[in-house]
Amino acid sequence: xxxxxxxxxxxxxxxxxxxxxxxxxxxxxxxxxxxxxxxxxxxxxxxxxxxxxxxxxxxxxxxxxxxxxxxxxxxxxxxxxxxxxxxxxxxxxxxxxxxxxxxxxxxxxxxxxxxxxxxxxxxxxxxxxxxxxxxxxxxxxxxxxxxxxxxxxxxxxxxxxxxxxxxxxxxxxxxxxxxxxxxxxxxxxxxxxxxxxxxxxxxxxxxxxxxxxxxxxxxxxxxxxxxxxxxxxxxxxxxxxxxxxxxxxxxxxxxxxxxxxxxxxxxxxxxxxxxxxxxxxxxxxxxxxxxxxxxxxxxxxxxxxxxxxxxxx
Amino acid sequence: xxxxxxxxxxxxxxxxxxxxxxxxxxxxxxxxxxxxxxxxxxxxxxxxxxxxxxxxxxxxxxxxxxxxxxxxxxxxxxxxxxxxxxxxxxxxxxxxxxxxxxxxxxxxxxxxxxxxxxxxxxxxxxxxxxxxxxxxxxxxxxxxxxxxxxxxxxxxxxxxxxxxxxxxxxxxxxxxxxxxxxxxxxxxxxxxxxxxxxxxxxxxxxxxxxxxxxxxxxxxxxxxxxxxxxxxxxxxxxxxxxxxxxxxxxxxxxxxxxxxxxxxxxxxxxxxxxxxxxxxxxxxxxxxxxxxxxxxxxxxxxxxxxxxxxxxxxxxxxxxxxxxxxxxxxxxxxxxxxxxxxxxxxxxxxxxxxxxxxxxxxxxxxxxxxxxxxxxxx
Numbered sequence: 001x002x003x004x005x006x007x008x009x010x011x012x013x014x015x016x017x018x019x020x021x022x023x024x025x026x027x028x029x030x031x032x033x034x035x036x037x038x039x040x041x042x043x044x045x046x047x048x049x050x051x052x053x054x055x056x057x058x059x060x061x062x063x064x065x066x067x068x069x070x071x072x073x074x075x076x077x078x079x080x081x082x083x084x085x086x087x088x089x090x091x092x093x094x095x096x097x098x099x100x101x102x103x104x105x106x107x108x109x110x111x112x113x114x115x116x117x118x119x120x121x122x123x124x125x126x127x128x129x130x131x132x133x134x135x136x137x138x139x140x141x142x143x144x145x146x147x148x149x150x151x152x153x154x155x156x157x158x159x160x161x162x163x164x165x166x167x168x169x170x171x172x173x174x175x176x177x178x179x180x181x182x183x184x185x186x187x188x189x190x191x192x193x194x195x196x197x198x199x200x201x202x203x204x205x206x207x208x209x210x211x212x213x214x215x216x217x218x219x220x221x222x223x224x225x226x227x228x229x230x231x232x233x234x235x236x237x238x239x240x241x242x243x244x245x246x247x248x249x250x251x252x253x254x255x256x257x258x259x260x261x262x263x264x265x266x267x268x269x270x271x272x273x274x275x276x277x278x279x280x281x282x283x284x285x286x287x288x289x290x291x292x293x294x295x296x297x298x299x300x301x302x303x304x305x306x307x308x309x310x311x312x313x
Numbered sequence: 314x315x316x317x318x319x320x321x322x323x324x325x326x327x328x329x330x331x332x333x334x335x336x337x338x339x340x341x342x343x344x345x346x347x348x349x350x351x352x353x354x355x356x357x358x359x360x361x362x363x364x365x366x367x368x369x370x371x372x373x374x375x376x377x378x379x380x381x382x383x384x385x386x387x388x389x390x391x392x393x394x395x396x397x398x399x400x401x402x403x404x405x406x407x408x409x410x411x412x413x414x415x416x417x418x419x420x421x422x423x424x425x426x427x428x429x430x431x432x433x434x435x436x437x438x439x440x441x442x443x444x445x446x447x448x449x450x451x452x453x454x455x456x457x458x459x460x461x462x463x464x465x466x467x468x469x470x471x472x473x474x475x476x477x478x479x480x481x482x483x484x485x486x487x488x489x490x491x492x493x494x495x496x497x498x499x500x501x502x503x504x505x506x507x508x509x510x511x512x513x514x515x516x517x518x519x520x521x522x523x524x525x526x527x528x529x530x531x532x533x534x535x536x537x538x539x540x541x542x543x544x545x546x547x548x549x550x551x552x553x554x555x556x557x558x559x560x561x562x563x564x565x566x567x568x569x570x571x572x573x574x575x576x577x578x579x580x581x582x583x584x585x586x587x588x589x590x591x592x593x594x595x596x597x598x599x600x601x602x603x604x605x606x607x608x609x610x611x612x613x614x615x616x617x618x619x620x621x622x623x624x625x626x627x628x629x630x631x632x633x634x635x636x637x638x639x640x641x642x643x644x645x646x647x648x649x650x651x652x653x654x655x656x657x658x659x660x661x662x663x664x665x666x667x668x669x670x671x672x673x674x675x676x677x678x679x680x681x682x683x684x685x686x687x688x689x690x691x
Contacts, residue, residue: 206407207409209374209376209403209405210403210405210409210470211422212395212396212397213376213402214397214427214474215397215427216397216423220426224411224422
């Protein structure tokens with residue numbers, strides 16, 4: 001068996017080596033393998049293996065004690081596409097992403113610009129904006145449940161002061177997804193603000209003064225200087241927001257459980273439901289594979305197209 | 314572009330700062346500052362760090378607002394106007410180039426903001442590129458330029474605006490020594506050619522001496538002395554001015570060591586005698602005014618700095634042309650011409666001149682310095 005270090009890029013030497021040199025080289029190789037071992041073991045155990053078994057499962061039928069699982073090609077995928085719930089979930093998730101991502105990014109930028117200005121209570125403003133991020137999503141969802149509860153919730157108590165009727169925000173299909181989006185935006189914007197705030201502080205104040213002397217208005221400065229310089233941050237936040245729009249479903253467990261009538265069912269929640277409520281592991285696996293595929297495509301687009309148009313310092 | 318100095322005859326003072334005060338919580342700033350800057354001149358604000366020279370520049374630019382006082386540019390009170398309406402451009406110490414824009418876009422940024430027509434923009438850009446020797450680099454980003462080239466982009470951006478006043482905040486401090494020297498001449502030539510009024514901030518006295526028509530030496534938020542470089546060098550108004558200009562700085566010898574008559578018969582013990590290094594003559598022991606011992610010498614090519622210890626413990630630096638072979642420990646004596654003697658009050662630092670005899674030694678100096686002495690007596 002030949003043992004070569006993962007870091008070893010030298011071409012193999014065809015000449016026979018003397019035993020001491022060979023020994024030394026083997027020691028280096030072992031050392032290298034030991035260094036990558038922890039990451040390799042963890043990634044294999046929790047990322048590579050699950051991915052492969054998921055893909056494997058997605059191409060096989062659901063096994064029972066009597067009928068063992070057999071290979072059935074893309075049948076699981078075909079089942080998904082034929083399921084109307086699939087299209088509802090996809091529609092929900094696309095709408096969810098299309099609203100929460102731009103709104104939370106825009107809000108984060110606004111808050112960062114404000115928190116970066118010379119305010120009297122700047123520290124307070126910053127920590128106030130960041131508080132939602134510190135809360136666990138489950139706690140945040142419970143908080144919002146208290147806001148949304150019809151009749152006795154904060155929102156209804158407030159609107160009833162003006163004689164408005166009680167609204168069951170989470171209980172009707174027309175408003176449920178919107179209500180869930182509000183919670184997501186509230187939770188995410190503060191987190192993204194921190195990145196913008198950090199990026200803003202690396203932009204030298206000279207640039208603002210130079211633009212000011214040239215007669216640029218605040219808006220021109222924002223559009224021609226600040227936003228282009230913040231593009232790397234925006235790209236990073238965008239990818240994070242996109243991943244979160246698929247990944248972050250904790251609040252659904254508290255707020256709506258995907259209802260009413262699938263109105264707030266998102267992809268990952270649906271996968272969880274299929275896998276652990278209905279024990280339909282193979283269809284959950286197929287759906288997971290589709291989600292992975294979409295995210296992979298997005299990542300490739302991000303690295304190949306968007307990256308080229310961004311100015312990195 | 315050369316029409317900048319058009320209405321020059323009206324008022325010789327192009328820029329006037331009138332009793333301006335701007336203080337900061339953390340210290341620094343300027344205090345009751347008044348100065349005038351002539352049209353088409355090259356004025357250098359000189360001083361140690363924290364003396365208020367950059368604050369003065371930022372006040373002129375409108376990047377700071379004075380607590381009190383007035384700023385007048387070209388007969389117009391601009392105290393309350395934003396920077397863009399004051400008709401000036403700035404070259405920042407960091408150059409403040411927009412890193413995501415090309416050289417061309419950086420230069421025409423202001424023209425675009427002001428919606429100058431494309432043809433006009435192109436013409437001015439070409440002119441500025443040619444003047445600064447940047448032709449061919451239009452498409453580069455600042456990160457792809459050398460320090461000297463970035464500096465020239467900043468200069469081109471200032472030129473292209475066609476403003477009569479250009480403010481420069483230590484524009485050479487990020488360049489290496491060799492480049493600094495040649496860029497100094499380039500900036501000076503450009504300023505003469507365009508007839509711009511330049512206010513230039515630096516802490517480097519050689520820059521000030523080499524470039525300025527007028528030097529304004531500042532210290533602790535006030536003007537220490539103001540005038541042409543030669544005046545500041547030859548008749549420094551204070552001991553501080555004497556020590557700040559010239560390399561090596563003017564040597565100070567305690568007055569009681571020097572067997573000369575102080576002007577107006579003041580007590581010598583309360584005075585210092587200043588002598589420029591090049592005025593000091595090294596003589597054989599016993600022949601000169603004061604006995605001295607060589608401590609060390611520094612050969613610089615055209616001249617040699619000889620460091621000497623005087624009898625009373627004071628140290629002086631003599632500037633000897635050519636090479637000097639005297640070994641450390643050599644005893645000799647120093648002398649200097651009577652005319653090269655500068656008397657300063659030890660407490661106030663003020664110059665004591667023979668012409669204007671002060672009734673007491675603590676009185677201020679005569680001459681071009683309105684605000685000295687600055688140091689509190691005692």
